[in-house]
Amino acid sequence: MTGSARDSLRGRVALVTGGARGIGRAVALKLAREGCDVAVNYYNSHEEAEDLCGEIVAQGRRAIALQASVASPESISEMFEAYGATFDRLDILISNAASGVLKPAMEMTVKHWRWCMETNALALNLLARHAVPIMPAGGRMIAMSSLGATRAIPGYGFVGASKAALESLVRTLAQELGPRGIRVNAVSAGVVDTDALSHFPNREDLLAEFAERAPAGPSLTPADVADAVFLLCLPEADKITGQTLVVDAGFSISG
Secondary structure, three states: OOOOHHHOOOOOEEEEOOOOOHHHHHHHHHHHHOOOEEEEEEOOOHHHHHHHHHHHHHOOOOEEEEEOOOOOHHHHHHHHHHHHOOOOOOOEEEEOOOOOOOOOHHHOOHHHHHHHHHHHHHHHHHHHHHHHHHOOOOOEEEEEEEHHHOOOOOOOHHHHHHHHHHHHHHHHHHHHHHHHOOEEEEEEEOOOOOOHHHHOOOHHHHHHHHHHHOOOOOOOOHHHHHHHHHHHHOHHHOOOOOOEEEEOOOHHHOO
């Protein structure tokens, strides 16, 4: 497609953590369609990751599946060692893998706090330390946040706090890495009906409320979020850094 956006990312290499399912999978596929080779990180979803790599390879791109826990410095080091056996550069880092415990804050423990913070916030810093040495000017780091970073959601307190910490870290890394030509941003998604949402006891209520209140609704898909991530990867987004792009069909502005 001569002169189209599909030429903009051709030849670049992306790493998507938590890329085997849900939003991560949609992002990996979107970047592959737009020209990227893709490394798909996963924790438990081995078959899904391999299937996704097969889809990407079928599009004429290179793809590898990399098992690692993003909460573990040692596991991340091993992942990047395996990454280096196939790719010698990293143009786009998508920090998407997330986890947490859905309970009222008064029922949570120190272990729960550490798990949320290390998986959802610290991971970005660990990933960045390995990515920067092989990321050229023009590189992109994009972290996936959620509306819980700024809104009180029942049972989401510790996860929300970790997402708020993540967005703060995005601003810091944007400032520190800006002189290298690396842009760091976050994408905060609204209510997306993925496997992760199935763990919410009020899933149906959340979807119904979103459909009623989102002016650009009534639903938000992983592909919608992936499209926003893609926009931040384009050269035209070079002056956007340290920001959190909210993709929620207007849900958060409606009451």
